[in-house]
Amino acid sequence: MIGAPSRGAKRGRFSLAYGESLGHLRRFNYLCLPFPPPPRLTPSQRQEKCNSTISTRHCSARAAMSKATHRLSVQDLEKHAPRQRPDFISVMSRLGYHLLPSFLQKSPKARPKHGGIAALDGLRGLACLFVFNEHYVICYQSKNSQHWINRVPFIRLWWYGKGAVFLFFVISGYVLSYKPLKQIRSRQYEELQNTMASATIRRAFRLYLPCLAMSAVACVLTSLGGFDSATEIYKEYADYLFLKEPPPPHEPTLARQWALWWTNYRFIICATFPFNIELSEWWYFKYDDHQWSIPVEYRCSIALFMVLIGTSRMKTIWRMLTVFIINSYLYNSDRGHAALFFGGMFIAELDLLRQSYTSSTNHINSKTPPSYLKPLLQLSERTYEWFWFIVFVLGYFMISSPIENQWEKGNWLPHALESWVAHPDEFILSYGSILTVWGVANSKALGKVFLHPAVLYLGYISYALYLVHGTVIKSLGYLWMPYTLRIATFTPPSVALSKEWWDGVTNTQATVAHILGYVVVGSVVFWGSDLFWRYVDVPVVSFARWVERKLSVADSS
Template sequence: MSFDHRPSSITVTSKPENRLLNITRFLHGRRCDESLQLAVKKVQSTFSPSIIGRIVAFLTPSFLQARHARDQDHPPQLGPTAYLNGIRGVACLVVFNCHYANYNYDIAIAWGSGGENYNFPRLPIVRLLYAGIPAVCVFFVISGYCLSYKALKLVRSRNGQDFSATMSSLIFRRGIRLYLPTTFSTFIIAWLLRMGMYEWFREHGQNKAYFTKYDPPVRLETTSMQLMHWANTVFSGFQLSNWRDPVNYDRHLWTIPLEYRSSLCLFLVLYGTARLRTFYRITTLSIIMYIMYRESRWPHLLFLSGMAIVEWDHHRGAHATNRKATRPIQHALEATLWNIVSFLGLYLLSLPFTFDRATPGYGYLTSLTPKWWSAPAPFHWHSIGSVIFVLASGHSRLWQRFFTSRIVQYFGNISYSLYIVHGAVTTIGCLWFNMLVRTVTGVEGYWGFFGFFLSYCFATPLNIWCADIFHRAIDIPSVKFAKGFEGKLMGKI
């Protein structure tokens, strides 16, 4: 009796690559044809354990990966200016807090404004946990500091050849560094618009009972129109003579063109003053800063202020390895003084945008704003406060210990990615949960705040996770691409 065509005649194998093929043979009761076998092998290769493992590893946050655990056993040595990276990370997290809270609350109102609004979160310094504009000002000062630190160090050592190479590299790579990640992010947003990912919640987002502000990007009629609009949006960021905010797919990215223009201004000043002696270089810098101040160009002023702080730090030997020891009493007095100064900067940074003359402290402070200052008054005091705080942090071991902690340094590493992705992630992935929770808890009083807090606890990890992925997938490769692209185009002078 022949058993050639019975299913039981199939040879059982434990090899993973043959299991799916055996199942197919069993179902057909005969041998698979050659095309089916090729299709099966293709499916197997696509969903092989190695591919799935790579996908899982890619989606796993970096701080949960085995490589990160090894790094924690042997953490890298932090540089003398690592605290600035921590400040940048905290500032970016504050920007996220600002934009998320702004969906549910009017966060611009000052404590005591209108004889009411005496909520604890509106108090000076406390409100900095969600004050976005002050965080941007701090970010600009730090950017000016970091971009000019190495260049000024080379200037002071009279190393003209390395200075020219450093400045050439900074100027060439700056636009790529800022715009390549945002080009990717806005392109993704454009395609998400075409897929309808923004449409299902658009009507709910306009419900004023739940949201005080909701401004998603506009979906155009056709894909070609959408992509043309996206391309024009990307290009508008490079228009140096256009001081209007570009029409953006992510309204939170309004600072990127300002940062690019301010960077070019800083590079011009660095190049123009490089051959001057220190006194004349600082004098020239002060004159240019005063011109920017009178023109109310606060972004340029903050970048140049970062350069001025670098000059001061180099002058006092802030990052020297053989610093002169000070007496314990003198050291304690200096530390206390600079900590007090840092809180003065935080107080100035706490100035809200909505206040009246009766607002304690700030009513009088805003009366001191120069009449010729054309930008909103808070930008004036936020600029001063951000410079004071960054300057004081460079003298304060207390602040530096906090900003160099591991978790704060992690936020510093993903800060640009978090800034880029949090708008789209919040709009698409978080607001539905915000509305769902507050439907249960209500939107008023303590229960309303509790519902907001629960939704915040959901939105924050989700945004951090997406920022971590974007950092590894887009941000780091963008930096490497800019450096490699420059190397391929580089010639001898």
Template sequence: MGIHGSLRKPVEEVHMSFDHRPSSITVTSEPENRLLNITRFLHGRRCDESLQLAMKKVQSTFSPSIIGRIVAFLTPSFLEARHARDQDHPPQLGPTAYLNGIRGVACLVVFNCHYANYNYDIAIAWGSGGENYNFPRLPIVRLLYAGIPAVCVFFVISGYCLSYKALKLVRSRNGQDFSATMSSLIFRRGIRLYLPTTFSTFIIAWLLRMGMYEWFREHGQNKTYFTKYDPPVRLETTSMQLMHWANTVFSGFQLSNWRDPVNYDRHLWTIPLEYRSSLCLFLVLYGTARLRTFYRITTLSIIMYIMYRESQWPHLLFLSGMAIVEWDHHRGAHTTNRKATRPIQHALEATLWNIVSFLGLYLLSLPFTFDRATPGYGYLTSLTPKWWSAPAPFHWHSIGSVIFVLASGHSRLWQRFFTSRIVQYFGNISYSLYIVHGAVTTIGCLWFNMLVRTVTGVEGYWGFFGFFLSYCFATPLNIWCADIFHRAIDIPSVKFAKGFEGKLMGKI
């Protein structure tokens, strides 16, 4: 990935050069003298040395090599020749690649949620208030644009991925490699999460100063077209803006401030939660590493119950990911020497886990706005524990996300879908899409949304058709920008964290 060099082959060119006499025409094979000779013809005198250097600089700046690199950089990675070769010889996927696919789909769902939320109240349940019986609000169907359930799935997968290698080393009693792995995870986690978001919010701060948010700010407040529009605030001076941006960035590291708002991109509210939950997970991994398996799992269960009683759902989901890893290692889910099962038994198990996965999806479908008459969910929410202090949907979304990730690990059906090429691509750019879609949508897409819906109207089927047309414009644009951000910022951030750790690392 990255900026590709020019693929031009050098060719000999023949150019005409002119002196101060129009009738004098000579031939040269030196392209760099072209502009100089034209200048001599126009002015009738030799250019001085400074002008020569300036001309050469202009020519090198706009050379085909530079233009080719810019075009290659702006080309989506899936259109590059290297990617086409990968299609003929796709890389071998690891046993947990389906988790990357789940993450990619979840990120696309988050984008759908935020984009639809500009035009519709997406939190309303199917059948609530004796109306709202339209198809997109049905359980499971609504997961196509349900952002909070997708975030819960994110957290379970993060806990799984962060603890997978560490627990594998614990079970093999490889203490030295375990310590090295945990040290690397702890050191690089903050860089991995915050370096890309630092770049993105810095870009947003400068876009604010350039007035990129101002031209549409008044239109965005038009309630006829938008149900919600809250762009970042433009302060009076650049210095005030940058100081405010710096305070916002550093506030993400505050371990005691659990509800700190993110001022430059409200969609990044999950990043501080991810960081704090990661540190909690690392502490549990370290604290239980030397325990025998039974006592380690028992200790983990007690800690998870404490988090459950305290309604700390982000911590609970990360630790649930660790618990699923323990189960997968125990059953040998990712080994080649698994015990063979009879076809009938295998079919029954597959069917059972597919049913369980849909139970998880049903729980994830619980909306935030419902009433007791809402079919199914009215009764379900009545079962929410009285001591649960977070909103009731977080309780059931947490349970549903754990069930779905657990069931996906047993389901060949889901794994085939999540390891498909397009889904894996979304998994690769998922973090970048999550980071950039807020700014790209606000600056680059909402004007088209308003333009189209001015023609189609905002109500009924034609209003939805206008929304769908604008969505078809916004989605490729966001994917394209995410692809660029992934290659320009995200991948280099990962490499920087690894290289920076290597520079500082010493022997123990």
């Protein structure tokens, strides 16, 4: 069929007809509009406009492809580019950057919105600061006297390390038992087993590896003569100043020097297993006397884990009664440190019990509160805040009131309890620390104080601060002390510092000397603690988790 049109011709006619009809429709719309239609383009103008549109789209695609290529090249530059040998300036600049304190390198961590355990981190940081304050302020005091301000309740705690150590143990008992108790009350026994297994494996690594690392640093410094000058100053001034801790001894050979480190390591292991070594044997500590509390922490942690597992199937009332009996037995058998752990566990159970009655998301095993508790649970939020604030103030007053180290005149509270309890100091410190922790864990107003970024930073570096400050005091602290005393008393170098000279130094002059020393020694302590926290403490936590993953059986589900 020669005269029949082809498919292409039909398609062309259809397109032409469609275009003509569309043109008529556009002309109709333009006629209906209040403004004139755009000018008609000639075929050459339309072709030029089409070419420009295609060129613009092509350029946009090329630009997008160029940007993507540039983005990929920037991201993979360090991976694929050949490594160049860094110069001396870049290496030193990077080293200087890493030596800066963490708060000068990057923005601080996000601040928690609520108190509770997060606020207890801040309290732990302040307690570590109190330990450092006491260990350094006694360097500017006599052995048989004390500045009057260190006997004032509330103020005294800032320079009272023993009360701070009691706070450590109560905080540890509260924090270690809070999550397991929450799982017990929710009857999540499989998750409880995973939690306790994880805590048992990681606890020893978390506590002991930083101790061994810090004592190794002290061992190296001693072998290099870093404590030789401080040892001479200690021998000269220890007769009339309260220099409590001697510097580590410098042994004649490197092998004997590291043998002392092995003695410290052996003490830590023996003090943990088989639970029969006497912790008061101070000759074990050649590099850091403060590590005596670490085996205590581990012992009490394992005992707490055992009680949590053993009482996990008990009803709440019977579990709390069991913990109360264990606490009373430990306290009356001179095992007060373990009693503090179980005191923390007891108040954690009380908090969870109260939350199960008051929160909207009750636990599985929660019940309607008894009738005699309903009036207490229906109190206003302001009333609760005042209650927790009073609990905190009462505990704070008790923990800063012991008679220990108060030779001239002690506070009235220990004397009032002498006829009632056998050891008034231990009684006051124990129950005062429990009340203090309980108030901080529940008060929202106090939580704002203990969640301040500066206080939380102390909580982050708390363990490092506890381990580092002794080495700095026994080296730089002893070296800097004679200079601060001369500056505060305007004593020339020609006058020898002796006991007769010290008897003429006033409390104001000793305080000024202490402040001058604190500025220098405290700066070094916090800087060293920050470095130890970032490069030892945090990696140890990650290492402990890695060991746990390697040792644990994979979940079949």
